[in-house]
Amino acid sequence: MGDFDFSVIIDSLPFLWDGLQLSLLLTFLAIIGGLVLGTLLALARLSGIAPLALFAAGYVNLIRAVPLILVIFWFYFLVPLALGRPIGGFYSALIAFVMFEAAYYSEIMRAGIQSVAKGQVHAGKATGLGYWQIQRFIVLPQAFRNMIPILVTQGIILFQDTSLVFVVSLRDLMTASSIVARTEGRLVEMYLFAALVYFVICFAGSLFVRRLQTRMAT
Amino acid sequence: MIELENVSKWYGDFQVLTDCTTKVEKGEVVVVCGPSGSGKSTLIKCVNGLETVQEGRIVVDEAEVTAKSAKLTALRAKIGMVFQHFELYPHMSVCDNLCLAQEKVLGRSRSEAEARTETLLTRVGMIDHISKYPGQLSGGQQQRVAIARSLAMDPIAMLFDEPTSALDPEMIKEVLDVMVELAREDGMTMMVVTHEMGFARKVADRVVFMDQGAIVEDRPTQEFYENPTSERARDFLSKILNH
Numbered sequence: 001m002g003d004f005d006f007s008v009i010i011d012s013l014p015f016l017w018d019g020l021q022l023s024l025l026l027t028f029l030a031i032i033g034g035l036v037l038g039t040l041l042a043l044a045r046l047s048g049i050a051p052l053a054l055f056a057a058g059y060v061n062l063i064r065a066v067p068l069i070l071v072i073f074w075f076y077f078l079v080p081l082a083l084g085r086p087i088g089g090f091y092s093a094l095i096a097f098v099m100f101e102a103a104y105y106s107e108i109m110r111a112g113i114q115s116v117a118k119g120q121v122h123a124g125k126a127t128g129l130g131y132w133q134i135q136r137f138i139v140l141p142q143a144f145r146n147m148i149p150i151l152v153t154q155g156i157i158l159f160q161d162t163s164l165v166f167v168v169s170l171r172d173l174m175t176a177s178s179i180v181a182r183t184e185g186r187l188v189e190m191y192l193f194a195a196l197v198y199f200v201i202c203f204a205g206s207l208f209v210r211r212l213q214t215r216m217a218t
Numbered sequence: 219m220i221e222l223e224n225v226s227k228w229y230g231d232f233q234v235l236t237d238c239t240t241k242v243e244k245g246e247v248v249v250v251c252g253p254s255g256s257g258k259s260t261l262i263k264c265v266n267g268l269e270t271v272q273e274g275r276i277v278v279d280e281a282e283v284t285a286k287s288a289k290l291t292a293l294r295a296k297i298g299m300v301f302q303h304f305e306l307y308p309h310m311s312v313c314d315n316l317c318l319a320q321e322k323v324l325g326r327s328r329s330e331a332e333a334r335t336e337t338l339l340t341r342v343g344m345i346d347h348i349s350k351y352p353g354q355l356s357g358g359q360q361q362r363v364a365i366a367r368s369l370a371m372d373p374i375a376m377l378f379d380e381p382t383s384a385l386d387p388e389m390i391k392e393v394l395d396v397m398v399e400l401a402r403e404d405g406m407t408m409m410v411v412t413h414e415m416g417f418a419r420k421v422a423d424r425v426v427f428m429d430q431g432a433i434v435e436d437r438p439t440q441e442f443y444e445n446p447t448s449e450r451a452r453d454f455l456s457k458i459l460n461h
Binding site: 117119120122123124125126127128129130133137138141142145 | 263266268290291292293294295296297298299301303305306307308309318319322323364367368371
């Protein structure tokens with residue numbers, strides 16, 4: 001027990017910081033992309049246009065039935081085949097996350113859209129607003145606001161899931177910690193530290209959600 | 219101005235409107251009343267195409283609402299509608315509630331829209347609340363803002379779907395006062411679903427009485443209240459009067 005050496009963490013901080021930045025960047029971009037695509041899927045599903053609704057439902061059900069790691073693999077190998085050139089680990093991982101998260105965000109946004117009273121749509125229509133204007137100015141802002149706690153929670157899960165990008169050799173926080181752990185032979189210290197960082201960020205996120213919920217309840 | 223000819227509507231097998239025919243002339247105020255579930259709200263929502271009909275024709279200002287090619291958004295912009303539950307946009311200030319469609323549908327500039335908004339809020343006595351959110355207002359205040367929001371589109375006619383039935387009794391008057399003024403001073407064409415007899419007697423030219431999806435009576439106001447011809451109307455009136 002006496003031979004822990006936590007100085008290895010200090011020494012490798014810049015390297016780990018690069019990893020954390022990649023994790024955060026990937027999380028941030030995937031949330032934005034997933035939310036936009038997910039919202040479109042939710043609108044398609046609720047559009048009342050059978051082919052669109054069917055497509056959206058099929059997509060969501062397919063993606064949600066597949067492990068994320070498989071989706072990351074798919075895009076890593078399939079996107080270069082489709083484009084005829086490699087696009088690199090970062091972009092293929094980003095596409096995979098966006099496509100994967102879109103399925104989850106679409107379900108959240110669907111519930112959010114349904115939580116907005118139907119009378120709101122009527123009020124918009126009655127003043128001559130068109131479908132997209134009603135969605136953009138009336139329904140989606142309320143849907144989004146109602147769902148913020150769940151959207152943030154999903155974002156926290158996404159942040160944890162970014163640790164899977166080691167499979168396409170991206171150096172996120174988890175991978176960076178592993179590399180240091182193995183090259184320096186300091187497995188316990190490094191994995192404890194990585195766990196601590198994930199915990200602090202995710203717990204802060206959870207506290208934020210709880211505060212939002214109490215504020216929204218009042 | 220508003221014409222309904224033999225309008226019928228079904229929800230699945232259930233017929234909600236049966237062969238409804240009536241008319242609202244320019245400047246006329248018509249009150250639609252009847253027991254709950256009689257199809258009054260459905261009827262009025264058909265006028266601006268919020269509900270579709272399976273049979274019959276509805277014509278508003280010479281445009282056929284029921285036509286397949288009907289430009290509903292353009293038509294709706296010309297007809298104001300006030301709802302039972304106000305339906306103000308809760309995430310927008312009173313000012314933004316009034317400006318939204320003025321800017322996005324009528325293409326007014328922000329300053330034009332704000333000028334019109336201030337005029338109308340002054341008129342309904344809500345100018346002091348212009349930067350508040352709907353949640354900070356009482357029901358009566360919200361409904362007055364909702365009326366102003368409809369008026370901001372400079373409508374040629376106004377539809378009211380039970381505008382006071384979700385209000386506490388002491389707030390009903392403030393909303394009805396605005397509506398009476400609208401009828402008397404602007405000569406606004408109005409179709410109003412309501413049970414407020416006082417309002418009807420003051421300003422309504424005609425009363426349309428509905429029961430089970432059909433128009434049972436359609437007569438001048440005074441005649442309707444003093445001498446209803448149908449058994450069902452008499453029964454209905456005795457119920458709303460004797461308590």
